[in-house]
Amino acid sequence: MTQWTQVCALTDIAPDTGVCALHNGEQVALFRLGSSDQVFAIGNYDPIGKANVLSRGIVGSIGDRYVVASPLYKQHFDLATGECLEDTEAAVKAYCARVEAGLVELAS
Numbered sequence: 001m002t003q004w005t006q007v008c009a010l011t012d013i014a015p016d017t018g019v020c021a022l023h024n025g026e027q028v029a030l031f032r033l034g035s036s037d038q039v040f041a042i043g044n045y046d047p048i049g050k051a052n053v054l055s056r057g058i059v060g061s062i063g064d065r066y067v068v069a070s071p072l073y074k075q076h077f078d079l080a081t082g083e084c085l086e087d088t089e090a091a092v093k094a095y096c097a098r099v100e101a102g103l104v105e106l107a108s
Helices: none
Strands: 004-009 017-023 026-032 039-043 058-062 065-069 076-078 097-100 103-107
Touching: 004 017, 004 026, 017 103, 026 065, 039 097
Parallel strands: none
Antiparallel strands: 004 103, 017 026, 026 039, 058 065, 065 076, 097 103
């Protein structure tokens, strides 16, 4: 059975932006698409820029994939899978996220 951990309120994430949260000792970048309750979570560490910055990236889409562009070197990371579109060797961890009663939760 999956256990869920509350990490923040949905309203803590402005539409089309990201925030960083600490989850099980790891920095996680949380992204909200528009003003919906659709939330994605990936590791915050940019393996190319070697810094915890992905939560400050630019949210958008490429084709039918939702992505964040790293604020350092602009590589795109798929918000659903963590895959780097420009370099598949540089993927980040993707987390299972949901919104329940206005709270963002991550699977533990």
